[in-house]
Amino acid sequence: MPVADYDxxxxxxxLPLYYRxxxxxxxxxxxxxxxxxxxxxFQNREFSFTLKDDIYVRYQSFSTQNExxxxxxxxxxxxxxxxxxxxxxxxxxxxxxxxxxxxxxKELVFDIDMTDYDDVRSCCSAADICPKCxxxxxxxxxxxxxxxxxxxxxxxxxWVYSGRRGVHCWVCDEAARKLSxxxxxAVSEYLSLVKGxxxxxxxxxxxxxxHPFINESLKVVEHYFPQYAVVGQDILGSKxxxxxxxxxxxxxVRKELLQYFQTEKNPEKRWGRLKTLVQNKRTTAKGHYFxxxxxxxxxxxxxxxxxxxxxxHLLKSPFSVHPKTGRISVPIDLxxxxxxxxxxxxxxxxxxxxxxxxxxxxxxxxxxxxxxNEREAGERRKRRDxxxxxxAKYVKLFDQxxxxxxxxxxxxxxxxxxxxxxx
Amino acid sequence: xQFFSRRKxxxxxxxxxxxxxxxxxxxxxxxxxxxxxxxxxxxxxERLKLLKTVENLxxxxxxxxxxxxxxxxxxxxxxxFPYKIEADDRKxxxxxxxxEKRRKDHISHFILRLAYCQTxxxxxxxxxxxxxxxxxxxxxxxxxxxxxxxxxxxxxYHTISVEExxxxxxxxxxxxxxxxxxxxxxQDFYKVPFQDALDLxxxxxVYLKGGYVYIPHQDxxxxxxxxxxxxxxxxxxxxxxxxxxxxxxxxxxxxxxxxSHAYVGxxxxxxxxxxxxxxxxIDPLSAKSYPLxxxxxxxxxxxxxxLRHGGRMQYGxxxxxxxxxxxxxxxxxxxxxxxxxxxxxxxxxxYAYSIRHMFGKEGKRTDYTPYSCMKVILSxxxxxxxxxxxxxxxxxxxxxxxxxxSYKVSPSGISQILELVKGMHYQLACQKYFExxxxxxxxxxxxxxxxxxxxxxxxxxxxxGAGVKVEVKREDNPATKPPNPSPHQTPGPGNLPxxxxxxxxxxxxSFFQDA
Numbered sequence: 059m060p061v062a063d064y065d066x067x068x069x070x071x072x073l074p075l076y077y078r079x080x081x082x083x084x085x086x087x088x089x090x091x092x093x094x095x096x097x098x099x100f101q102n103r104e105f106s107f108t109l110k111d112d113i114y115v116r117y118q119s120f121s122t123q124n125e126x127x128x129x130x131x132x133x134x135x136x137x138x139x140x141x142x143x144x145x146x147x148x149x150x151x152x153x154x155x156x157x158x159x160x161x162x163x164k165e166l167v168f169d170i171d172m173t174d175y176d177d178v179r180s181c182c183s184a185a186d187i188c189p190k191c192x193x194x195x196x197x198x199x200x201x202x203x204x205x206x207x208x209x210x211x212x213x214x215x216x217w218v219y220s221g222r223r224g225v226h227c228w229v230c231d232e233a234a235r236k237l238s239x240x241x242x243x244a245v246s247e248y249l250s251l252v253k254g255x256x257x258x259x260x261x262x263x264x265x266x267x268x269h270p271f272i273n274e275s276l277k278v279v280e281h282y283f284p285q286y287a288v289v290g291q292d293i294l295g296s297k298x299x300x301x302x303x304x305x306x307x308x309x310x311v312r313k314e315l316l317q318y319f320q321t322e323k324n325p326e327k328r329w330g331r332l333k334t335l336v337q338n339k340r341t342t343a344k345g346h347y348f349x350x351x352x353x354x355x356x357x358x359x360x361x362x363x364x365x366x367x368x369x370x371h372l373l374k375s376p377f378s379v380h381p382k383t384g385r386i387s388v389p390i391d392l393x394x395x396x397x398x399x400x401x402x403x404x405x406x407x408x409x410x411x412x413x414x415x416x417x418x419x420x421x422x423x424x425x426x427x428x429x430x431n432e433r434e435a436g437e438r439r440k441r442r443d444x445x446x447x448x449x450a451k452y453v454k455l456f457d458q459x460x461x462x463x464x465x466x467x468x469x470x471x472x473x474x475x476x477x478x479x480x481x
Numbered sequence: 482x483q484f485f486s487r488r489k490x491x492x493x494x495x496x497x498x499x500x501x502x503x504x505x506x507x508x509x510x511x512x513x514x515x516x517x518x519x520x521x522x523x524x525x526x527e528r529l530k531l532l533k534t535v536e537n538l539x540x541x542x543x544x545x546x547x548x549x550x551x552x553x554x555x556x557x558x559x560x561x562f563p564y565k566i567e568a569d570d571r572k573x574x575x576x577x578x579x580x581e582k583r584r585k586d587h588i589s590h591f592i593l594r595l596a597y598c599q600t601x602x603x604x605x606x607x608x609x610x611x612x613x614x615x616x617x618x619x620x621x622x623x624x625x626x627x628x629x630x631x632x633x634x635x636x637x638y639h640t641i642s643v644e645e646x647x648x649x650x651x652x653x654x655x656x657x658x659x660x661x662x663x664x665x666x667x668q669d670f671y672k673v674p675f676q677d678a679l680d681l682x683x684x685x686x687v688y689l690k691g692g693y694v695y696i697p698h699q700d701x702x703x704x705x706x707x708x709x710x711x712x713x714x715x716x717x718x719x720x721x722x723x724x725x726x727x728x729x730x731x732x733x734x735x736x737x738x739x740x741s742h743a744y745v746g747x748x749x750x751x752x753x754x755x756x757x758x759x760x761x762x763i764d765p766l767s768a769k770s771y772p773l774x775x776x777x778x779x780x781x782x783x784x785x786x787x788l789r790h791g792g793r794m795q796y797g798x799x800x801x802x803x804x805x806x807x808x809x810x811x812x813x814x815x816x817x818x819x820x821x822x823x824x825x826x827x828x829x830x831x832y833a834y835s836i837r838h839m840f841g842k843e844g845k846r847t848d849y850t851p852y853s854c855m856k857v858i859l860s861x862x863x864x865x866x867x868x869x870x871x872x873x874x875x876x877x878x879x880x881x882x883x884x885x886x887s888y889k890v891s892p893s894g895i896s897q898i899l900e901l902v903k904g905m906h907y908q909l910a911c912q913k914y915f916e917x918x919x920x921x922x923x924x925x926x927x928x929x930x931x932x933x934x935x936x937x938x939x940x941x942x943x944x945x946g947a948g949v950k951v952e953v954k955r956e957d958n959p960a961t962k963p964p965n966p967s968p969h970q971t972p973g974p975g976n977l978p979x980x981x982x983x984x985x986x987x988x989x990x991s992f993f994q995d996a
Contacts, residue, residue: 210675211692233676233692241676244683267655269685 064384064407070110072406073134073379079443080409081130081377082453087123088460089230090140093467095474102162104141104148106372107133108381116141116372117148136381139372143235161370163236166212166229166245169373170198173223174360177256180291180299185382187223187400193286195225196395198359201275202227203392205249209271214463216456217390219403221380225390226373230463232470239367246363251275251354259305262354264347276350279357284326287356294325294332303332306355307348311335376456379406388452389459404448412447501583503626504563505618507634507712512588518732521592525740527560528589532610537927539613553617562586564618595727596740598720602859603741608713615709619702627701636708638671638701646670649688653695656688660697668698678704741859755804757945760813766803769918770938772911772931773872774857775799777884781868786821791861791869793832795852797839802851802932804945807840853930854908873898873907890917 091100105118120126130138142161144151151159172191176183181190199217206212206229214230237245251272254261264272287293294300300319304312311332318331336348365371374380378387384405390398444453500510516524534556538549557564563582577585590611597607619627631638646653646665653665678694680703681687687694696704728734758766767779778796782788788796793814800810814836815828823832834843841848854871863870872881878899885895894917901910912928919941926937939945 208691209689211690237676240679244675244679247683248685248689267658269656270652270688271685273655 064405066381066384068407069136069379069381069384070134072410073136074131075410075413076379076406077127077131077134079413080447080449082444082449082456083123083127085453085456085460086377087126089456089463092230092232093464093471095467095470098147099143102144102147104144104161104370104372105375106139106141107135108137108139109133109135117151119148119150136379138375138378140375141372142370164369164371166234166237166242167366167371167373168202168227168229168246169220169224169362169365170195170202170226170359171220171224171362174362178291178293178356180293185223189399189401190286190290192400193282193290194357194359196398197278197282197286197357199225199227199390199392199395200278201359202249202361204274204278205271208274209248210245214459214466216376216459217392218376218387219385219390219398219400220374221378221385221387221403222383226387228373228376232466237369239369242369243363243367246361246366249359250361250363251358252360260351260355262351262358264351264354268347275358276353279353283353283357284329287353288325288329291356292325293356294319294328300328303352306352307332307336308339308346311339311348386449386452388449389455391455404452409444409447409449413443415446500587501580503630503633504579504583505615505622505630506583506587507709508587508590508716509634509712511591512584516588521588521733522736524585524589525592525596525736527585528562528593529740531556531560531562532593532607532614535610535613535617536606550621564621593740594717594720595724595733596737598717598724599741604714604717604721608710608717611713612706612710616702616706619705624698627698631701631705636705638673638696638704640669641672641695649690649695652688652690653697656695657686657697659699664697664699671696671698671701671704673704677707680707756806756809758804758809760809762945763813766935766944769942770935770944772934773884773914774870774911775931775935776888777872778868782817786817786819787823789867789869791863791867793835794839795857795869797836798849798851799931799935801839801849803935807837807842810836810840851930851932854911854928857931858907871907871911873902873910878902885914888918890914 087100090103101119101121103119104116105120106114106116107118108114118129120129141148142164145158145160145162146154172179172182172187172194173184175191175194179191179194181188203215203217206215206227212229212231212234216228216230218226218228220226248271252261292299293303304315307315314335315328315332319328322328322331332352333349336346339346339348365373374387376387376389379385380387384407385400385403386406386409388403444450500506534553538552543549554564561577561582563579563586593607597603619630622630641649650662650665653670654660654662672693672695675682675689675692675694678687678696681694681696681700682689687696687700689695728737763779764783767776771779775796778788778792778799781792782796797810797814800813805813811833814832815825818828818832819825837843839849857869858871858874861869863875872884876884881902882895882899885898890898894913898910898913898917901907901913908928911934912924912926915924915928915934915938916922919938921941924937926933928934
């Protein structure tokens with residue numbers, strides 16, 4: 059669906075519909091309640107809303123799923139952010155003795171933003187994205203997800219499309235939620251390889267020995283690099299682009315390559331030559347990894363450490379709408395990662411339109427089946443409406459994610475009841 | 482008397498075995514026995530000396546160097562702190578037993594916690610030195626004793642099997658420059674949750690798998706130190722909260738206050754060179770032999786013909802320390818103030834009294850001691866319009882740089898000084914200033930006191946202020962006792978707190994002086 063069909067001005071009409079009939083409240087509550095293992099976990103969670111006319115309200119909190127629904131339907135927020143679980147109910151924080159109101163836990167989060175790659179992508183810049191540079195997000199997700207799972211042992215990572223130009227990761231393991239600021243900062247730094255701002259030319263420096271983490275990440279990068287960078291981004295095509303790459307190799311290699319480039323115009327051949335020259339240099343005792351450094355500088359994920367560090371940092375909520383594009387922040391299916399297309403993500407206007415569409419026979423049947431299982435008549439339509447829209451598959455994905463976590467909550471409950479001798 | 486009533490515990494042989502069975506401990510349990518006030522004081526002071534040595538050596542030498550080790554070993558010996566397990570744990574021939582040393586180590590640590598828990602600065606300093614101390618002692622333990630320590634403290638860092646080691650061989654070698662195939666073969670590797678080894682994770686200096694880091698025995702000290710730091714940090718926060726209860730004990734409060742500002746060494750209260758400095762010499766002396774703080778104060782006094790109270794105290798006592806007599810001091814201050822807005826009458830009414838007070842000629846007749854560097858740096862920070870304090874601590878680095886430039890310090894010297902300031906080594910920065918202004922490589926002393934600076938400078942330059950030996954036991958020195966000791970007089974206006982402090986200072990200072 060082309061984004062052109064979405065108009066920010068229609069948000070005031072679309073949002074009420076979205077929050078009344080489409081937003082998956084029961085799954086959302088199920089997530090943030092974390093199986094009720096810890097008392098008041100949901101009640102002490104901070105939400106923040108951005109309302110019409112850029113009014114921003116913090117320290118929102120809710121006692122029940124019902125209350126959350128009612129409030130959101132009343133306020134129709136343009137944006138929803140999720141914060142930390144505090145020591146007290148955030149909406150009562152003013153009544154708490156100063157110093158006692160503390161952020162206790164929160165998911166470990168990562169925010170990958172395409173604008174951080176502006177110095178290495180030629181197809182777009184700033185808020186724009188296209189299928190060509192989206193590969194950077196694919197690479198980022200692959201590398202980080204592997205590291206979070208294999209290296210850090212985290213098992214419940216929810217990857218979400220931010221709605222415009224990036225992706226977020228919510229690590230929901232209990233151990234992750236309990237991490238201190240220092241620990242979050244250490245994890246982020248472990249995962250960071252690209253360092254330096256505008257003044258730094260060479261942003262990746264590798265030396266012996268190459269840590270296993272870097273090797274694993276390189277495997278991913280090497281897989282995508284030829285197609286993405288050499289062909290797609292044409293980094294060795296134009297003189298301007300090629301010069302940027304050459305700035306990252308030592309003087310003597312650069313001279314040789316400049317000469318070689320005078321006759322050889324094929325980018326793939328050029329890259330091949332660069333690799334050969336650098337690898338030849340490597341026979342000496344000291345390791346030189348210039349070609350690896352180049353690949354990493356052009357492709358390796360760039361994280362904003364500040365987003366991940368703070369326990370109280372607020373991040374855009376899954377299933378929130380992006381006001382500028384109208385896209386819903388949907389979970390990304392890692393099994394189909396290479397096929398994910400940000401331009402195919404449903405917009406709020408699309409799904410609202412789909413609500414009023416005449417149903418197919420299939421959808422009618424499905425609806426009747428589930429209707430029988432509903433307790434309240436009034437809830438029937440409300441609960442299942444997303445199922446007849448493009449949002450359905452994303453909510454299902456979310457359900458699967460929650461199912462995976464639920465097994466661990468069950469374990470926790472058993473542990474706790476054992477301790478209380480509660481059989 | 483019970484100092485620590487927070488926890489109740491049974492005292493028994495098993496308890497002492499638990500606490501003192503190893504020469505190193507985590508200081509998890511506070512001492513619960515009774516001790517005398519004098520032992521309380523001695524222990525505290527000696528540990529403070531040890532920590533200050535740790536600090537000084539840590540900045541002057543690389544921590545793994547031989548000189549560092551030798552010097553620190555010597556200090557341990559001198560102060561009778563436990564630092565290694567003797568080969569057969571045999572009792573030494575002379576001096577306190579190993580048990581006594583360990584007991585002292587234990588108790589003195591807890592006393593200093595009381596003194597150093599109160600502010601962020603103090604806590605940071607204390608934790609830093611205790612960590613350095615702990616690291617030093619742990620590293621010098623035999624690996625067998627290291628393992629014993631871990632065991633005693635329930636630090637069950639899980640070792641991995643030989644098979645697992647072999648499986649991970651490549652990964653382990655590639656994770657860390659210092660780890661080779663031999664390391665993997667010959668050392669135990671521990672599997673530790675990554676949250677306990679953040680420094681290694683952050684810098685990617687370790688192999689990480691499934692949330693665990695794999696560390697060779699040689700690096701286990703990092704983990705243990707992190708653990709120690711966390712525990713100590715929490716403990717200090719807790720201590721700070723219980724402090725009001727302890728401070729209400731009048732016997733302890735003055736000592737604890739004094740400890741955190743303690744200058745452990747000579748106090749320069751009386752100089753053999755008394756009366757040897759003439760007033761005309763002060764200006765040139767200020768340029769040649771004054772530490773920067775006093776030079777600044779003197780300059781401020783000459784320029785504005787006035788100094789505020791903090792400045793008068795700091796500089797006035799310093800002048801007393803370099804040998805000015807009361808009459809000289811009165812003349813000095815009066816002549817300067819009169820050039821300003823104060824006429825002679827007003828001076829006699831308002832300022833003369835406080836100068837005589839400094840010399841112990843008024844009120845309680847306490848002879849105040851010149852401020853040590855610690856005192857200048859930590860107490861009474863200057864505000865707008867003040868000239869006192871330590872320029873290395875309290876001046877904006879840009880202004881400090883300009884000042885040093887105006888005093889013709891070389892650019893390289895200035896940057897060395899600024900580096901030290903950045904690292905918060907203010908006394909070392911002043912020492913460097915000494916070295917640069919006297920054109921010598923090594924000052925040869927560890928700077929602790931502005932009067933020490935002056936004395937050392939005069940020694941070098943062969944000046945009159947060098948003095949020879951500082952009088953030690955003030956009780957024995959007739960100069961301080963007024964000829965006809967008058968009964969306790971009512972203190973001067975608004976001076977009560979100072980009186981009280983002075984009295985305590987008098988008692989404690991005599992204790993703190995070197996024998």
